[in-house]
Amino acid sequence: MKFQNERELPVSVTTAWAALNDDAILHRCIPGCESLQRAEPDVLKAVVVLAIGPVKARFNGTVRFEDIQPLKGYRMVFEGNGGIAGFSKGTAEVQLAENADGTTKLAYVAEAQIGGKIAQLGSRLIDAASQKITGQFFARFEQELSNACAVEAAAPLNASDEAGPWLRSC
Numbered sequence: 001m002k003f004q005n006e007r008e009l010p011v012s013v014t015t016a017w018a019a020l021n022d023d024a025i026l027h028r029c030i031p032g033c034e035s036l037q038r039a040e041p042d043v044l045k046a047v048v049v050l051a052i053g054p055v056k057a058r059f060n061g062t063v064r065f066e067d068i069q070p071l072k073g074y075r076m077v078f079e080g081n082g083g084i085a086g087f088s089k090g091t092a093e094v095q096l097a098e099n100a101d102g103t104t105k106l107a108y109v110a111e112a113q114i115g116g117k118i119a120q121l122g123s124r125l126i127d128a129a130s131q132k133i134t135g136q137f138f139a140r141f142e143q144e145l146s147n148a149c150a151v152e153a154a155a156p157l158n159a160s161d162e163a164g165p166w167l168r169s170c
Helices: 013-020 023-029 117-121 123-154 165-169
Strands: 002-009 033-040 043-052 055-069 073-081 087-098 104-115
Touching: 002 123, 013 087, 013 104, 013 123, 023 033, 023 123, 043 123, 055 117, 104 117, 117 123
Parallel strands: none
Antiparallel strands: 002 104, 033 043, 043 055, 055 073, 073 087, 087 104
């Protein structure tokens, strides 16, 4: 299965990049994410509960970041195991580009393979579920960006604030 799309993010490339690399933000944005931990500098371990049609499973997985080009993009290699429900593995390429108005275009191309009970559900159901999960992720991600920028506008950060200096670029 392969899918690709572009999203317009109402923030600078610097802010988008920082958010895409913020474990706490990713944890809140990934649908069904129960835990997300940094195992190594470029590796995340996750537990995600997903329901696709009648099959609901808890996936234990890893995401490895490769070909990292700060402020431009990276490649993610992921794999997850959902026990008898099945498995998934694949890659996603994420690219950022600055728009003339200072906002960001995020483009992605993802390829995934699945097996087990989930694969038996059929490609139409799986494609629809993938689109729904992706849509939920980006709706949450854009809300996180909006919330962070609203906080900055209301109370500018000091250099010592824990929220991170990347918010200054909203």
